[in-house]
Amino acid sequence: MKLLEGVFTAFSILRSNKLRSFLTMLGIVIGIAGVIAMMSFGAGAKTLLMWEVEKVGGPSMFGVYRREWIRKNEKWMRNPSKHYLKMEDVRAIQTECPSVEVATPEAGGSATLSVDGKRKFAQMQATAEEYQVARKWYSGYGRFLSDDDLSLWSKVCVIGEEIWRDLFAELDPIGREIKINNQRFTVVGVMESRGKGLDPEGSEDNQIFIPITTAQTHFWGNDRVGHILIRAKDHQSVDQAVKEVKTVLKRNHDGEEFFETWVMKEELESANRIIMVIEMILVIIASVALVVGGIGILNIMLVSVTERIPEIGLRKAVGAKSFDIRIQFLIESVILCLIGSAIGIALGAALGSGFAWAVSKFMRDFIEWPSVITVESVLTAVCAGGGVGVFFGYYPASRAAKLTPIDAIRHT
Template sequence: MNLLATLRIALNALRVNKLRSMLTMLGIIIGVAAVITMIAIGAGAQARVEDQIKSLGSNLMIVMPGSTTSSGVRLGAGANQNLTEDDAAALVREIPEVQVAAPSSRGTRQIVAGGNNWSASVYGINPDYLEARDWPLASGRIFEPHELAGSAKVALIGQTVATQLFGDMDPIEQSIRISNVPFTIIGVLERKGQSMLGQDQDDVVMVPLSTARNRLFGNIQGKLRRVGTIQVKVREGADMKQAEESVREVLRQRKRTPPDQEDAFTLRNLTEILQAREESSRIMALLLAAVASVSLLVGGIGIMNIMLVSVTERTREIGLRMAVGARAKDILTQFLVEAVTLSLIGGLVGILLGAAGSFLVAHFAGWATRLSPESIVLAVGFSAAIGIFFGFYPARKASRLLPIQALRYE
């Protein structure tokens, strides 16, 4: 008997007991739908973390001022404004693994353009900052050397600021006022989206570092080259741990920190932090899929149970088929095909429900989901494997019946 004829017989047998077949498939349908939905949610979460890693920039470390003590009271991190542009230059000069070290200062200011105004973060930067953050321009140009040296009143703005102040109008060459200081917009940054902390990275205005220090944030005597942070980008392929140790060693030497004292700065390796978060997201996705797979196991047990009942009910039929020449292999194939067909049909319906569930979760819950072809292929293959695994024992039991005993069965 060929496989096509066996499949036709199996489908006819399932059609005779439609309700029972549907109820048997229900476990597989629920299991596959749950696995597809959970994998889509987990993949969406992982993709979101990957997007956050890309938005921050690759191989990135951030150096921030450390804490300080005033009148016996230890102030928090960042209170000791002891980082300078010279420190950034030293990192690039003395550490081969460092591609760029971009000093920057930050403050929040009210931005006015015509009749519109908006509060945004204002950064004092140089072009190395954009390279460190992998942040290209959507339009316009970056700061020129004479603008950086001469505290020029030019600015780059993020997409959020551009939308809030100018709507659909092109902001290039438009004027804005920051703390009543007029600036000319020379560039618009590409969209970055939210950071891993949920902050809008596009809600920014960037001006030359010297401009921020001399015209916006105050020119404090003795702190002419002080900066708030240094963004350190390590070259591709370099050892991040080794680069981190080198950065720490150079800065400790420059700050003349004794061996028995803690660092006068704070160093954060964002790549390690985000990689740990990505790994946590991946483990959570696998955990969700594993929990959902339990329902597939239950569905497989249901298939085995129903197939055993079917073998018992059709014992006389099996005896008649053997009596007219059917071999044990034919009986085994028939019942195995029935089990696999039940499982595959349930798997296909489950895939449709899982895809719909992923869409509904993304639409109503606002969670990021990603339905991948690999998860669909995995679900179909897993469904077939469950049909074979749980259908083999009932099929083998049917194939080993003796014709005489089968015909006498009441």
């Protein structure tokens, strides 16, 4: 029996029983829709995660910092090391580590800002000119901090867009005065808007940037650097860059490894593993409906075999082979599942888009959830639908193939 002829015959039979065919494939539709929606959720989470990673500079970022508190002998205690990160370490990393593209100091904390009697709490970042290159975050208006600002301990600052809106009413802030913890600073730039991201408690736009040397002089009274933000030349060079940085820092501090490191690539891999596990659990749960749909296919195909025993007997009597009969019923089962899969893919895509819309609408102040339907998820759904058709349709098809003309006569 030719395959194309079998397909046409299968469609003809399915059209003759539209309601039964629809009810039979309903379980497949629900199962596939669930799988697509769950995979869309996972793909959206990964895309959102990558957006956030790119906001902090991308997967080639890593950092070095000194812990103030360490755990020793089951107790927390202050770090006893006499060593601290300093600007000399930043310069040494930049000049002596060939796998490093850029390194910049970073330190800060909360600050109270005031302009013409208006007050606002914000996050203060003390840093250097290289910060915007490391973070891929640039001033949208005016300028960023310069090397001269650091050399002269200049009392200048660059403000986030939220600070510009709240304290300057979106008027030109360049050259105007702002108080940071009652210290007078001059605004020289406004950063590009970054939004809140995944942190509902804070916003990237609610930050103010000052030269780290100015902060050391006017706020802290020491030359320490809280954190060094580093970008490797590419994500393949991250491990080598970390080794080079550790070597330089230990050499500069009597061989003591008093510092800790974090690596964005490792954090990203860990987060992706968690997302993948959650996605797989959700897909498995959704697949229960697919199994139920498969059982429905099995039952209906058995009913179909019983109803068509005379037809099967007649075909056997005129020379049809058991293989032809088996293939005919398998084709019907697979086509039923593939049609259900196609409808399920469309429904799942709609559910995924609806979920993304709902999350973005109700959390629009700090997150925009992407709707992502990947080629892999569509292929998985099609293969799953076809597999269910073959698996649950094989027994009824084999039962039909084993019938003989005599069985058909007895049945009639």
